[in-house]
Amino acid sequence: MLAVIRGAGDIASAIALRLHRCGMFVAMTEIERPLTVRRTVAFSEAVRLGKTQVEGVRAVRVADAGEAAAVLAAGRDIPVLVDPACACVRELAPDVVVDAILAKRNVGTRRDMAPVVVAVGPGFTAGVDCHAVVETMRGHTLGRAYYEGSALANTAVPGLIGGFAGERVLRAPCDGVFSEVCPIGDHVEQGQVVAYVDGQPVVAMLTGALRGLIADGVLVSAGLKCGDVDPRGDSSYCTLVSDKGLAVAGGVLEAILHESAALAAGERRRK
CATH class of the missing domain: 3.40.50 (Rossmann fold)
Structure with a gap:
């Protein structure tokens, strides 16, 4: 088949x-x-x-x-x-x-x-x-x-993981080219800059493992989902199907x- x-x-x-x-x-x-x-x-x-x-x-x-x-x-x-x-x-x-x-x-x-x-x-x-x-x-x-x-x-509202929903998602602050600062799997802290879009920072809203991030150089639009922080903090989840x-x-x-x-x-x- x-x-x-x-x-x-x-x-x-x-x-x-x-x-x-x-x-x-x-x-x-x-x-x-x-x-x-x-x-x-x-x-x-x-x-x-x-x-x-x-x-x-x-x-x-x-x-x-x-x-x-x-x-x-x-x-x-x-x-x-x-x-x-x-x-x-x-x-x-x-x-x-x-x-x-x-x-x-x-x-x-x-x-x-x-x-x-x-x-x-x-x-x-x-x-x-x-x-x-x-x-x-x-x-x-x-x-x-x-x-x-x-x-x-x-509903446009992400599902709960580790007690968090919308806070997990990183969104582009403006239209422009995405530029990675932290690689997928990194531990990030709340308030940490993990990427930029045309010089504007993309900031983690909570502490955890950076589970996903759009690739460097991709053109994004304002509000587009461009990353995901897992509050459970286990980086091994980054390489496993959810x-x-x-x-x-x-x-x-x-x-x-x-x-x-x-x-x-x-x-x-x-x-």
Whole structure:
């Protein structure tokens, strides 16, 4: 089974890892300048670096769908290609498309892109633009697969980690070029400058481990999430897929198996 995943950030990468470990072939698409914060657990880094590893699984940047197919045929690595429109599905003809861009809206995913189309987070309706939607909101329904309806609406409030929510997130103070001061994994103190945007400081709002940071040189807009401080302070979490990522990935796997079984049995309802 071949799955193409739209997006290669940390949640998309958690999904890719789970599908890859379950024996599926996985290809991923990204934009040319990824805005990933949790870069140490994101295959999007392959776009910038040419290759990267997450929990022992390697991803490599490829130029086009043909090169992606060659990497898939070798059966070891996950190909990542710059393809925001996901045009590669025409050539790769995947069994599954997963929209894990997390744009909070649909940016072009259609239910006819593959036999099984799964969308992650708000902005989609199962039975309309996809076959299943997986919940991304932290709480009792995190990771739940919906076969009708939509995920919970975006609240713009981050979930609680270590008793903190919005304070964890670092945001760009203005439009401009992002410049890193501290590397991911560093211990930072409340009030410490961890980066700059066009000379304006990005300041940690609490003490903990710097769990994520946008890459140096990326052009950001005012208010964009550009970093994440983990108040638990354990830097080892910076290289491990998060509990949220694992939950969402489990929901995606369930949805793929559920919809594939329905197709095999000829029981999928047409809406």
